[in-house]
Amino acid sequence: AGKSDLKSAERSIVFPVSVVLPAGGTGERTGLQTPKQFCLFLGRPLISYTIQAFERVSWIQSIVVVVAKEYMDLMTDIVQQFQHTKVRVVPGGSTRHRSIYNGVLALSEEGEEGKPATDKAKVVIIHDAVRPFVEEDFLHKIAMAAKEQGAAGAIRPLVSTVIATTSEGYLDHSLERAKYRASEMPQGFTYDVIHQAYQKCSESDFEFGTECLHLALQYCGTNAKLIQGPPTLWKVTYKRDLAAAESIIKDTLSRSACVITGGSAQAVTLADALQKAVAALNVELDVIPDLTGENGAYLLNDWNFIQVSVNRSCLSEVEALLIDLEAAKRALLHPLVVILVLLSGSDELSVSGRVVEPEAIMDLASAAKLRNILLYGIQLHQSKDTQRWERSVLRVAEITSALIRERSPALVGQLLQA
Amino acid sequence: AGKSDLKSAERSIVFPVSVVLPAGGTGERTGLQTPKQFCLFLGRPLISYTIQAFERVSWIQSIVVVVAKEYMDLMTDIVQQFQHTKVRVVPGGSTRHRSIYNGVLALSEEGEEGKPATDKAKVVIIHDAVRPFVEEDFLHKIAMAAKEQGAAGAIRPLVSTVIATTSEGYLDHSLERAKYRASEMPQGFTYDVIHQAYQKCSESDFEFGTECLHLALQYCGTNAKLIQGPPTLWKVTYKRDLAAAESIIKDTLSRSACVITGGSAQAVTLADALQKAVAALNVELDVIPDLTGENGAYLLNDWNFIQVSVNRSCLSEVEALLIDLEAAKRALLHPLVVILVLLSGSDELSVSGRVVEPEAIMDLASAAKLRNILLYGIQLHQSKDTQRWERSVLRVAEITSALIRERSPALVGQLLQA
Ligand SMILES: [Mg+2]
Ligand SMILES: [Mg+2]
Structure with missing residues (x-):
């Protein structure tokens, strides 16, 4: 047992691991028309999140998604739209076990398609399409234990007491x-165990069985x-x-934002104050002058953006940011939040004039929304009254974190007052 | 068994029913400091929702909440703040069973406090503080079956396969x-069954047992x-x-809103268009001229409010609404949404002037927020361009339903553009 002690630092795996993802559920328990695995979350089907959880694990080489025949086209479209690369889609059988077996058989064909035999999966991980939050650490534990023992499975403590009922509906024990x-x-299973279990099991197992671990026990010992x-x-x-x-999903996308100051001293002061104010709201802020050089990396990861513009009468800075984001194709997978903070320089401006016309922001936001970028505006005024300034900064922080967290499409293009 | 067939139309119960609500959990599984039953949802502790689920059932006469000694004060404050009337708070024991027994004993004291003996609970319902969504229909089934059989319990199908493990952590079966x-x-239990079960059961049952139904079986047959x-x-x-x-909880509060038109023809036209537009967003709208007469009933139930003001340069109408709402004490239990829709009469106004200063709405909203009323503003312009008008109405509908659904405190006082 000591051999299977795993540290998350040592996660390399030296044998081929593949995944079978049965996605044939009809979703009757949600009471919805759409099966759960195809329900959209921020515009993206649940199964795409699950696939991503496996795709980003370097030591997983391929994923077979098994879907009912009537969903083959939809699933193929999802794979294309969300740029999945390790995925093959195969049709399911009439029961869960038949579907999984189809997936396992599809894996065995893989080795034959011109690949060397060593690429054939040594370990097969079976997962549900509707458990999208599985982590690499735990997959590693399952894969290692499966390799060592032939089969391994996740368990959880029971939340409720389990009771046996009499046929008349009374408590038995x-x-x-x-x-x-x-x-x-x-x-997880070694390929040989899961393959043999399905080859040996009965029609009744295929029809009524629910537990793969049970088949491995019964037919492979x-x-x-x-x-x-x-x-x-x-x-x-x-x-x-x-x-x-x-x-x-929203929590994951709302943890951090990047403030672009343009290098202006006033913007940097605001960004620093914001950084303190949002820390209490569980958002982390990085402050950068612009996206050139190494800062270009911010375009590639899961950041939200806050563009601070000082005393500007046009939207050129946020327009440039939107162009950069589009070039980086960041918003293809989920809606991206961009907040334009318009900082005007003095108390006098606060009543009289606007720096930017609200209509211009609305137009820009409507265009950005079509590309899955959610643009909001916040206006605030520099003030020498310290209390007033601190109140405004706090309001920017609160509005910012609410907009990032809620990602409301209905509110894009609004110019909010801080 | 035919006798226990229940129709939801016949829900009167002719015997006294009381509730014991053990609320001693420490919330370790949420990973939070606050025990779940005291976590706030829209400013109100979870246990208050659960108590409300029982309090609104006419045939339930009393509720004993059992809490750990260190939470007695907090619980007493909750009962007072959220105006619970059928509740008594008693201290818990060192285990779940000891706490429930304390609750049952507290019920037996009730009959002695000068009340006639017939008021002593005939049936005791035991529930969890952290299951707030229980409905009258199901409580009725449990109470009737408990009366007839001595004991009754809710069951659900198993979501996962249940497995037995060997002491070394392998699958047994x-x-x-x-x-x-x-x-x-x-x-549910008849008072006599639950009381006798606890009187007869062992220290080991009190210490390690989890299942009341099991005690009823073992000690009362x-x-x-x-x-x-x-x-x-x-x-x-x-x-x-x-x-x-x-x-x-948010869904429940977001189902319906009441549009107050002030009787103006333009406001009625807008309200009618809104009614069609929000239907697609699953919000139901009632349109009324004002809150006088029978319409005063809207102040008493779970409605959100949309006040339409046409060509006004002051906030008098929404101020009057806020005063009415405060008098009705509607916002004591959960935050109430009020949306002020400012309709200006012509295209010409759209660029030049504002009808109401945004600062005035922000000030009013800040004051209202202290009284748990969330006030937002939406501005739109009458337009003879049909397409433009329809687009604006649709945007009002989208913004309105997003504001009502999300109830964001950070966005109160904003004047949004439709
Ligand atoms: Mg299973
Ligand atoms: Mg129990």
């Missing part, structure tokens, strides 16, 4: 909670290693889970 | 899913009737459940 666990996904997974392995099952999943 | 159920809450409950019975357990619960 309750189980001792400590002895039992909920069997979750992912599970393999007692799966059980590993407790984190709560994030949870399965999007009910309608309430859609809200929970959206909230987690 | 998996259970046949169809034979087992998850035991959930609420559960009562086989509980099991009734499948709806998914809404679910228990707020993990951090993700907080987001799911908030989403459900």
Whole structure:
């Protein structure tokens, strides 16, 4: 057992690992028309998030997604639109086990397509399309244990007591909670174990069985290693889970923003004050003068942007930012937030004039929205009254973090007052 | 069994029913400092929603909330602040069963406090503080079955396969899913059964037991009737459940809004157009001229408000509405949304002037926010260009439903452009 002790620092895997992702569910428990795996979260289907969770793991070489025949076209479109590269889509069978078996068979064909035999998956990870938050660390534990034991599966403590019922609907007995666990996904198998289990199992297993670990035990004599997974392995099952999943996705996208000051001293002062104010709101801010040189990297990762413009009567700076973002194709996968903060230089301006016409921001935002960029404006006025200035900065911080968190398409193009 | 067939139309209950609500959890599974039952949702603790679910049921006569000693003061404050009337707070014991027993004993004291003996609870419903969405219909089923059988409990199908593990952490066997159920809450007992079960049970039961139904079976020979409950019975357990619960609460508060037109023909035209536009967004709108007479009832229920003001240079109409709302004490339980729609009469105004200064709305909103009323403004311009007008109306609809749904405190006082 000491051999399977894993440190997250040592995550290289020297044997081929592939994934089978059965995505045949009909979503009846959410009460929605669309099966859960195809429900959109910020414009992107849930299954695309799950695929991404595997694709970004360097040691996973291929992913077979198994879908019902009527969803083959939709799934193929999703793979293309969201630029998945390790994915093959194959048609499912009439039950979950038949679908998984189809996926496993598709893997065995892979080795034959001109690739060397050593590329054939040594370990197969089976997961659910509707568990999008699985992490590399845990996948590594499952893959290593599967390699060593032949089979491995995620478990979680039971949340409710499990009881046996009589046929008339009365309590028969309750189980001792400590002895039992909920069997979750992912599970891992050596290719030979899962292949042999499905070759040997009966029609009845294919029809009514639910547990791959059970087949490995019954037909290969393999007692799966059980590993407790984190709560994030949870399965999007009910309608309430859609809200929970959206909230987690939004949290992930809302952690950090990049303030572009243009180098102006006033903008830098504002950015520094903002940095302190948003820290209390759980947003992290990086402050940079512009996106040239090494700062170009900000365009490639999951950053939100705050462009500070001082005393400008045009939108040239934020227009340049939008062009850079479009060139970097950042907004293809999820809506990107850009907030233009217009800082005007004196108290006098606060009543009389606007620096930029609100209509101009609305027009720019409408065009950006078509490219999945959500542009909002915030106007504030420099003030020598310290209290007033601090109140304005705090309001910019609150508005900024609310806009980044909520990503409301209805509010794009608005010029808000701080 | 035919006798216990229930129709939701016949919900009167002719025997006294009381509730014991153990609220001693420490919330370790959410990873938060605050126990889940005290986490705030729109400014109100979760347990207050759960209490409300019982308080609004006419045939439930009293609710005993059992909390750890260190939370007695907090709980007493909650009862007062959220105006709960059927609630008594008692201190808990060192385990869940000891706490529930304390609650049951507190009920038996009730009958003695000068009330006639017939008021003593005949049926006791036990529920969790962190299952706030339980509905009257299901409580009725549990109460009736408990009266008839001595004990009754909610069950749900198992979401995951349940497996038995060996002491070394390997798969021993998996259970046949169809034979087992998850035991959930609420559960119901005749007073005599639950009281006797706790009187007879052992110290070990008090210390390690989890299942009240099991005690009823073991010590009273009562086989509980099991009734499948709806998914809404679910228990707020993990951090993700907080987001799911908030989403459900927000949905409930966002279903309907009341448009006040002031009787102006232009405002009525806008309101009618809005009514069509928001229908597609799942918001229902009632249109009324004002809140006099029978329309005063809108102030008392869960409505959001949209005040349309035409060509006004002051905020008198919305100020009057805020005064009415405050008098009705509507915003005590959850934040109330008021949207001021400023309709200006012609295209010419659209560039030149504002009808109302944005600063005035911000000041009014800041004051209203202290009283838990969230005030937002939307400005739009009458236009003879049909397309332009329809676009503006659609934008008002989108902004309105986003503001009502999201209830963002950061955006109050903003004057948005449609
Ligand atoms: Mg399974
Ligand atoms: Mg229980």
